[in-house]
Amino acid sequence: MRTLSPLTLLLLAAGAIVSISMGVRHGFGFFLPPMTQAFGWTRETFALALGLQNLVWGATQPFAGAFADRHGPGKVLLAGGGLYVLGLVLMTVSSTGWLLSGSAGLLLGLALSCTTYSVVFCVIVRAVPDALRSSAMGITAAAGSFGQFMMVPIERGLIDSLGWVPALLILAGMAAALLPLAAPMARAYRNAPPVPAPTGSIWQGMVASFAQAWQQRSFRLLMAGYFVCGFQVVFIGVHLPAYLRDHGLAGGVASMALALIGLFNIGGTYTAGRLGGRYPKPYLLAGIYFARSVVIVAFLLAPLSSVSVGLFAAAIGFLWLSTVPLTNGVIVSLFGVRNLGMLSGAVFFSHQVGSFLGVWLGGLIYDRTGSYDIVWGMAIVLGLMAAAANLPVKEVPVATAGAQA
Template structure:
């Protein structure tokens, strides 16, 4: 009850941010279920489809800092509204596609722009600004958890529509769902009326974007977190893009991939809540490293054995618990180091690395499959890099606790 009392004045903002995030991320994470039927129907290869996903991730990552900077200049509402409209248009172009160009523009560029304006960095910054510091990490976990429900809804809907009426109907269903992002973004935009609270890093609040960027890249903790974040993106987007194809190759029921993505979404909720709570009590960077190491071990276990429905659903549950837990930890770490005014932009800088990894996971996985006829080499690379960067993140967290950068202390 005390938490609810604290949050009551900002509930419309938090609900709007959660719905916007859950729809944007859920629809995007479920696009892999259309890989096989779409590529067969319009005559493109697996690597062509994954190129569109890779372009999406690059556009999202490299435009994320710009979108964050624009929220400081113009406010969150116009940025989120424009992003929501782009998401609808991008999915509509995919649903009407007859060749690679429409897939690249719709599923790649437009959805990438939309995610830069509506996804984790923006939604987390909105939520962080709306609540007191005492409950911030917990609330970030709650919003991330709510944002995890999208794939639980989108993947089964898309799969059922695709099986019964074709993949275009499945994507048309996604278009209808995406329209709901527009009113959600409007309500989340009420955060523009909330006064900017003080945090430990808010000396950066009165500086320019250039000074904020310089401060971020002079902070060793931020740099290590950013590098490890790349492997996070590589592992997750490899799975969302290629797991349905992998299961189809292994002769599994097509519905199993949608069920697994749904299980991932469901356990995302538990993981996001747990790591949001844990981030308010323990070292956020240490927790990130533990997530990366654990994910890598689970990936190795699953792909070393022939898949079964039971092992696949268990794999989805374990990976889901570790999936979006990074969201509240990264957002909380950035707010703790640099304050709130430039949080969306600085978090976007870290996210560029994440999306570079996403590009490698999506497109690199497709190239490896086309060249070798299997995903074995792709998952082995993902496991090796995940273990290496996870261990480095843990080691650095032990010797370098979070703190505002020296240039901010002296400001």
């Protein structure tokens, strides 16, 4: 019987991790109506908890990445899997906004920082040859997209057939699958070509590496663009179902939209990873952000129907996570692989600040005005600004104390 190559096993494990981790959270917008109705919350209450989730995820991502850079991903992934299960279980008894912020916000934010791209990519960039890195990251990101596509109908079906509490408990069982997947990632890290270990404490290394990276204009511009990415995708992912429901469309249209986003995201992230190995990544990123703004404008101007929603979901889905392999690829081009987990996490923190503002402002402004129009407008303008910010980014290696080609 033919055995799988180590590279194939690594990509399968990495893909399964991000597929579960990203897939489960992709359907959280479906829990907004039943949970707000059950506990008498405003949309801002629910949105604030998910906004906190994104903020915690981003704030702790550099630390999770730095620990994985130094000690491998095994313990990080195990901790993340356990927190994921605990957070989902506690969501079922989170009867107040504060409790929801603790479970869906704090615990799941910590879980996501340990089980998503920065931790997984720190293994891939070490174990995969340079010529294949961009494609490997694209494949892994595409797996996360497949998880989003797969989990949308599952989560909606569980809520409709069993109720939101049993749905969360079943999702917790699915998240438990993250625990055994830590082993193959840890093994791949140990078997990868050795990279000189950073000196000093984790905190000292993080401060020194980030300070040197921050001096580079390209790094700062990359962070600015990723902020916009977070704002756009989390606002759309959480509030699109409610937006469509407000305009009289059936719940199945929202399910179709999120599923299409996940489906076309697979092709978009894979394509971006492939193109990133051939063309300048900053130009590709600028094109993605510009295209997002164009797609949103077209969606808002067109008559709202199931057809227009489907077209919007397909187009925005193709652009959804296509920024992930390109952004991380630029970081590797600039600083090498030695501190990728930490620097990727630092850039991702900017993404999550944008995510927090996108989801929270969506709920806040809706509660104040009864409309999402202002936030849609912000998403359009920010997309154009992100496109302009990425054009001057240079993929020139930077000589820093933390760089390792």
